[in-house]
Amino acid sequence: MALTWQEARITAAAPETARVRRLTLAVGWSRPFRAGQHVDVRLTAPDGYQAQRSYSIASSPMQAETIDLLIERLDDGEVSGFFSDVAEPGDAIELRGPIGGAFVWDSGAGGPLLLVGGGSGVVPLLSMLRHRAEAAPGVPALLLYSARTRGEVIARDELMRRDAEEPEFRLRLALTRETGGRRIDADTIGEALAALGTPAHAFVCGANPFVSAIADLLVEAGLPPRTIRTERFGG
Amino acid sequence: MVTRGFTGRRPARPDAERLPPGQYLTEDFPVLQLGPTPKIDLARWRFTLREGSKPLKSWSWAEFEALPRTRWKGDIHCVTKWSKFDTAWEGVTIDDLLAAAGIAAPTAYLLAEGYDDYTTNVPVADLTGAKAMVATRYAGEPIPPDHGGPARLLVPHLYFWKSAKWVKGLRFTQKDEAGFWELRGYHMVGDPWREQRFTGD
Ligand SMILES: Cc1cc2nc3c(=O)[nH]c(=O)nc-3n(C[C@H](O)[C@H](O)[C@H](O)COP(=O)(O)OP(=O)(O)OC[C@H]3O[C@@H](n4cnc5c(N)ncnc54)[C@H](O)[C@@H]3O)c2cc1C
Numbered sequence: 001m002a003l004t005w006q007e008a009r010i011t012a013a014a015p016e017t018a019r020v021r022r023l024t025l026a027v028g029w030s031r032p033f034r035a036g037q038h039v040d041v042r043l044t045a046p047d048g049y050q051a052q053r054s055y056s057i058a059s060s061p062m063q064a065e066t067i068d069l070l071i072e073r074l075d076d077g078e079v080s081g082f083f084s085d086v087a088e089p090g091d092a093i094e095l096r097g098p099i100g101g102a103f104v105w106d107s108g109a110g111g112p113l114l115l116v117g118g119g120s121g122v123v124p125l126l127s128m129l130r131h132r133a134e135a136a137p138g139v140p141a142l143l144l145y146s147a148r149t150r151g152e153v154i155a156r157d158e159l160m161r162r163d164a165e166e167p168e169f170r171l172r173l174a175l176t177r178e179t180g181g182r183r184i185d186a187d188t189i190g191e192a193l194a195a196l197g198t199p200a201h202a203f204v205c206g207a208n209p210f211v212s213a214i215a216d217l218l219v220e221a222g223l224p225p226r227t228i229r230t231e232r233f234g235g
Numbered sequence: 236m237v238t239r240g241f242t243g244r245r246p247a248r249p250d251a252e253r254l255p256p257g258q259y260l261t262e263d264f265p266v267l268q269l270g271p272t273p274k275i276d277l278a279r280w281r282f283t284l285r286e287g288s289k290p291l292k293s294w295s296w297a298e299f300e301a302l303p304r305t306r307w308k309g310d311i312h313c314v315t316k317w318s319k320f321d322t323a324w325e326g327v328t329i330d331d332l333l334a335a336a337g338i339a340a341p342t343a344y345l346l347a348e349g350y351d352d353y354t355t356n357v358p359v360a361d362l363t364g365a366k367a368m369v370a371t372r373y374a375g376e377p378i379p380p381d382h383g384g385p386a387r388l389l390v391p392h393l394y395f396w397k398s399a400k401w402v403k404g405l406r407f408t409q410k411d412e413a414g415f416w417e418l419r420g421y422h423m424v425g426d427p428w429r430e431q432r433f434t435g436d
Contacts, residue, residue: 002435007236042257043238052245052257052316070262078244078259086240094236099433101419103270208266212381215271225271226352234265234317 003099005042007092011066017152020072021084022058023106025093034059035131036104036124036203036231039067039097043082053079056123056205057098058155060130070154071218072120103231105201107135114192114199115143116184118206121233122147122154125205129162129169138168142196146174146184146210170195186187189217199223205231252317253310255427261317264382268414272380273350273401280385282369283404284336292336293404296385302327302335305368307389310428314394324389326370329362330406344406346414347388347399355399355414356389356423359407366392369402394425394432 012024038056059068073084105113105128115125122145128221132139147153153173163171170194175181202223211230218228245251252261283293305323312318333340340359348354370389371378378384383400390397396416417423422431430436
């Protein structure tokens with residue numbers, strides 16, 4: 001099945017953190033996407049010059065008609081800068097998707113489910129958590145989320161609320177630039193695995209060095225490599 | 236469709252001409268893979284040519300390192316949109332591999348297979364004629380594990396997912412069989428200049 005470019009209108013935009021903006025786009029897809037998938041966007045300048053980038057879908061597959069993207073502003077970022085400063089509700093954006101069939105979790109795949117995200121790498125994991133809460137709340141899940149500061153934690157209120165209200169969900173924040181904060185290391189992983197039990201599926205997403213380091217730690221902790229899926233945003 | 240308010244940051248002219256549609260230039264070397272980097276012991280490493288399940292020829296690391304070597308320098312293009320210019324690789328061309336095995340390609344298609352169970356399909360015609368190699372060195376050094384070492388396929392004229400990392404062999408197939416990404420909606424050929432990212436492109 002071909003993936004065709006479509007025009008999707010921005011229906012809402014709001015700051016998620018100081019560096020991350022949430023954009024809601026009306027896609028009107030006939031089939032639901034799978035939690036973990038992404039879209040490609042294509043921006044076109046008046047002279048025809050184009051830039052394409054990928055963005056993960058943050059919303060739940062059960063949210064009909066629209067998808068949410070969470071886009072982090074990078075210094076000198078050509079496309080993230082446009083979405084941070086220029087794009088507004090009412091604008092049409094060319095996109096195609098949903099894309100990706102490896103970094104996906106369907107509620108039927110069950111758990112335990114280990115999610116490890118660094119920075120904006122939490123975005124596809126949010127979609128999985130939202131999907132899980134609606135479709136399979138009995139599946140044990142743990143999100144290990146590394147962010148620089150408390151203020152940079154994406155969807156912080158929602159994650160804290162889920163941690164408090166959902167019996168089978170646990171949140172572990174690793175805040176690398178707060179006093180007393182730490183990076184994810186073998187001890188953090190060991191503690192997470194003890195709390196969750198051996199995961200049937202582990203998903204790791206973030207910048208390159210983060211994903212490499214975490215995937216190695218998970219293998220060293222004894223997880224079978226084929227149960228670990230990775231997505232790298234770049235950097 | 237012009238995107239309201241988008242001006243873009245164009246690459247300099249000579250760079251722009253070397254970039255396939257939808258790609259941007261990067262100076263670092265990003266990584267694309269679906270799982271962890273496998274740990275591969277060179278003492279047990281083997282590279283095997285098969286037809287279906289039948290082994291045709293197999294090399295140990297030492298035997299493989301003794302095969303005729305070729306250097307290639309040029310641009311690579313990843314389907315996740317980055318391109319990197321002037322990358323320098325060294326390895327054994329598919330022509331030299333077939334010659335060393337004393338065979339002609341038994342079929343017109345094959346699947347490259349990785350130690351991580353990854354597969355990707357490439358027509359033999361896209362590999363022979365000095366178009367591809369099994370590379371064991373990058374920028375004059377052994378290929379780092381995150382970039383597919385000890386050995387990876389290098390098919391630089393196709394999107395880089397065709398250049399299977401941690402390659403353990405080539406399996407000739409009767410017809411063009413989809414590999415891992417190709418089963419998940421990615422293009423069977425993957426020519427960046429025709430922007431063949433997904434099925435139907
Ligand atoms: C499958 C996939 C899903 C993605 N999902 C998201 C998402 O949900 N949210 C999101 O914000 N981004 C996501 N990204 C990253 C996104 O596609 C862009 O790479 C990012 O927005 C930067 O584009 P840009 O044009 O702003 O920066 P560019 O103009 O391309 O680069 C500006 C500077 O930032 C550096 N840089 C580029 N990308 C990164 C990066 N990811 N991290 C750190 N430095 C970088 C460049 O080297 C350069 O120095 C995803 C990427 C992939 C491959």
